[in-house]
Amino acid sequence: MPYKEKKIEKLYYSIGEVADMFKVNTSLIRYWEKEFDVIKPKKNKKGNRFFTQGDIENFHLIFHLVKERGMTLKGAKQKLKENKEDTENNFIVVSRLQEIKDLLLEIKDAL
Template identity: 70%
Template sequence: MPYKEKKIEKYYYSIGEVADMLGVNTSLIRFWEKNFDIIKPHKNKKGNRYFTKKDIENLKLIYHLVKEQGMTLDGARKKIAAQKEDLAENFKLVESLTKIREMLVEIRDMLD
């Protein structure tokens, strides 16, 4: 099995890095920050936003509800407030399965 370097995990991510992860504009992330109470990025003295892994998970959940399922902002806000734990659990499961699928496809391609 080939050697894989351990991925270095960061504690804080800039708004640009988060926007690249989600494939959206930074303005959309700022907009979601204003509209959803679950997103609380840290800000430095200059006002730059720094997001934790928890913030990124919440943004991914919002992205899933709004962009992939087509919910309105109000509908997504209500759903998150009512079923936050269940939604987060289900979303983590879907993410894990997606990563497993990607890994299996990569293995299949290596074997071909």
Template identity: 55%
Template sequence: MLNTDKNLKLYYSISEVATMFGVNESLLRFWEKEFPQLNPKKAGRGVRQYRKEDVETVKLIYHLVKERGMTLPGARQRMKDNKENTLRNFEIVDRLKAIREELVGMKLALDAFTYDDVENLKENIQNMK
């Protein structure tokens, strides 16, 4: 049976990575020229193979340039001078976003809860006793 779990893949194509971030393949090729940290393996005929580390680097570049609005020279300098701190800050922001999304989902679920739902739960609990 073929394993389709993306977390277990060793390499991603440029089109897969572009789709992950909603960008064009040409932008990824451009970023390779602008950021020395982004250096996917090139197989035969120049076919790019992005490792998990490359995808994480793209994620960081995307965050700095697209989400934070930094210029390319500014993002390049940030990654060169203080990549560990930048990565740590990005991971914190990423986790906070995930927590926020989860909380918003919980709020929507709670907002959808009605008085009748509460009464039904009470009845179910009484019936269990």
């Protein structure tokens, strides 16, 4: 049996990496950090931000609400405060449906 290396997941992501993931400027990441209390990055002595996987998931949720669904920041904050669990579940369902759609389109193009 051949040796298989385990995929190593990062514990912390820099602000530049997070900005690249969402294709936005780092200033937007800093702004959302101030606006939404669910994002709490670790900071070193120099003040560099290091985001955890939980922060990244919260960014996905905020990005979905603000950029994809067109909600205002105030509306997104209220939605996250009122029923964050339902919002997360809806986001997961939408993400999975998008993955299925992409897969089906890929299969269609292969035919």
